[in-house]
Amino acid sequence: MTNIPHVVILGGGFGGLSAANELRNSLSTSEVKITVIDKKDWFMVGFAKLWIVNGTRTFENSTGSLNELPKKEIDFIKDEIISFDLENKKVNTKSQKISFDFLIISMGAILAPQKIPGLEENGFNLYDHNQLLEIRHKLENIESGKIAICIMGMPYKCPPAPFEASLLIDSMLRKRGIRDSIQIHFYSPAPITLPAAGPNVSKQILELINSEKIIFHNSSKIKSVESNKLIFENNEADFDLLLSIPPHIAPKIIYDSGLAKEPGFISIDRDCKTSFENVFAVGDVTSLTVAENMAVPKAGIFAEGEGITVAKNIISKIQSKEDYTLFDGKGGCFIESGRDTASIIEVDMFSNNKPTTNLTESTSDNLSKKIEFERERLSKWL
Numbered sequence: 133m134t135n136i137p138h139v140v141i142l143g144g145g146f147g148g149l150s151a152a153n154e155l156r157n158s159l160s161t162s163e164v165k166i167t168v169i170d171k172k173d174w175f176m177v178g179f180a181k182l183w184i185v186n187g188t189r190t191f192e193n194s195t196g197s198l199n200e201l202p203k204k205e206i207d208f209i210k211d212e213i214i215s216f217d218l219e220n221k222k223v224n225t226k227s228q229k230i231s232f233d234f235l236i237i238s239m240g241a242i243l244a245p246q247k248i249p250g251l252e253e254n255g256f257n258l259y260d261h262n263q264l265l266e267i268r269h270k271l272e273n274i275e276s277g278k279i280a281i282c283i284m285g286m287p288y289k290c291p292p293a294p295f296e297a298s299l300l301i302d303s304m305l306r307k308r309g310i311r312d313s314i315q316i317h318f319y320s321p322a323p324i325t326l327p328a329a330g331p332n333v334s335k336q337i338l339e340l341i342n343s344e345k346i347i348f349h350n351s352s353k354i355k356s357v358e359s360n361k362l363i364f365e366n367n368e369a370d371f372d373l374l375l376s377i378p379p380h381i382a383p384k385i386i387y388d389s390g391l392a393k394e395p396g397f398i399s400i401d402r403d404c405k406t407s408f409e410n411v412f413a414v415g416d417v418t419s420l421t422v423a424e425n426m427a428v429p430k431a432g433i434f435a436e437g438e439g440i441t442v443a444k445n446i447i448s449k450i451q452s453k454e455d456y457t458l459f460d461g462k463g464g465c466f467i468e469s470g471r472d473t474a475s476i477i478e479v480d481m482f483s484n485n486k487p488t489t490n491l492t493e494s495t496s497d498n499l500s501k502k503i504e505f506e507r508e509r510l511s512k513w514l
């Protein structure tokens with residue numbers, strides 16, 4: 133280890149920013165050097181994407197700049213990470229080689245629409261920030277027909293988000309006075325709406341979307357997409373506008389380095405360790421299995437919790453303390469109803485060694501909490 137230990141953080145999303153800030157809030161520049169590397173220089177809370185779709189937000193006023201990090205004495209390098217040598221503790225970006233003492237891999241999940249033949253030509257990607265304005269434009273101009281929202285692979289980021297999207301779209305169409313001329317169909321490969329939240333919460337979510345005449349089609353495993361047609365393993369469905377949640381995979385270098393096998397993610401335990409010493413992985417790039425073959429959902433709140441866990445353990449190691457923290461698996465995801473209220477799915481992944489979930493009432497107070505969740509992260513991290 134060099135005189136001042138160097139923590140390198142790959143990815144400036146929920147996991148990376150929570151870890152970087154936790155480290156810097158506890159250790160001075162003489163105790164630790166922190167470097168965040170990301171190919172883009174902005175951070176956005178995922179759910180703001182749906183506010184861009186419904187027109188209550190713009191991209192510009194939903195992002196924070198990673199260029200603010202140096203003000204907190206956290207170095208930021210805007211560059212693409214192309215490989216790493218975990219034995220020899222080196223990371224290669226397109227333009228430089230960086231040595232580390234501790235590495236936190238927080239590179240998120242990659243959207244892979246190319247895995248579904250015909251999708252890129254015939255449908256939109258609801259999670260791609262580059263497509264949000266065009267989706268909004270389509271929703272502002274559609275007059276009649278069928279909108280299909282289709283989950284095309286599991287696991288995907290923020291399991292309730294596509295349901296929330298369907299409710300916000302329903303609200304947009306209602307406000308335009310054309311809801312009765314448009315059908316909203318929701319397709320999922322899963323047997324119930326939210327397998328990660330269990331049958332009770334799934335039933336409540338089903339009732340919620342059904343109450344807005346959104347039609348849920350379960351066990352719909354997509355094979356391909358044609359012009360205005362979804363081809364599933366067992367049947368077909370036509371659409372006028374397709375909003376997809378494409379399959380998610382890990383970044384290519386995770387497979388190149390052998391940390392995971394395609395199309396999977398880095399397998400971790402509650403300490404977020406990899407098989408390499410002082411190399412950790414957190415957030416959407418990982419898979420943390422809980423009881424009953426269930427994994428921690430891909431959500432910012434869990435990436436954040438894992439990032440803080442790893443940071444605490446690195447701090448403890450740097451300070452030669454015995455303290456050791458395990459990720460607690462607690463969090464919550466918001467579901468906006470489209471009627472100026474929101475509910476929260478409260479999750480405790482490890483209570484009595486099995487996940488427990490609870491869906492709160494949909495209230496305007498919870499919607500304020502959602503807005504505050506975003507404001508707080510942007511202001512404390514950047």
Ligand SMILES: Cc1cc2nc3c(=O)[nH]c(=O)nc-3n(C[C@H](O)[C@H](O)[C@H](O)COP(=O)(O)OP(=O)(O)OC[C@H]3O[C@@H](n4cnc5c(N)ncnc54)[C@H](O)[C@@H]3O)c2cc1C
Nearest residue numbers: 143145146147171178179213239240290415416431432433
């Ligand atoms: C519509 C929507 C709604 C959501 N709502 C919620 C919600 O209500 N609550 C919640 O908790 N979560 C929500 N999420 C999920 C949340 O956004 C993700 O789970 C979270 O961002 C994961 O954090 P992460 O740090 O693991 O990865 P990310 O935040 O994706 O960060 C990974 C970073 O790594 C960088 N990177 C990747 N590869 C490279 C490379 N080769 N070189 C350089 N940089 C690289 C990326 O640019 C990215 O900035 C939502 C997501 C979406 C899309």
